[in-house]
Amino acid sequence: MASLTPVISFYSISSFTIQVVIISxxxxxxxxxxxxxxxxxxxxxxxxxxxxxxxxxxx
Structure with a gap:
């Protein structure tokens, strides 16, 4: 489970960034x-x- 934490945090950051770009x-x-x-x-x-x-x- 500990190994998934960086992946999930990276996913949330990248998805948020992509959504911001898309919205703009x-x-x-x-x-x-x-x-x-x-x-x-x-x-x-x-x-x-x-x-x-x-x-x-x-x-």
């Missing part, structure tokens, strides 16, 4: 991008991140 990018395109599309992009990114982290943990 979406803010620039706010008039252009519909709310539903932004929602799908957010879901896609979070699911991709979770898959990547599951892969790292399984190594």
């Amino acid at each position: 990018v979406l803010r620039m395109f706010m008039p252009v991008v519909p709310r539903i599309l932004k929602f799908f992009i957010f879901i896609f990114i979070t699911s991709t991140l979770s898959i990547i982290i599951k892969y790292f943990i399984s190594i």
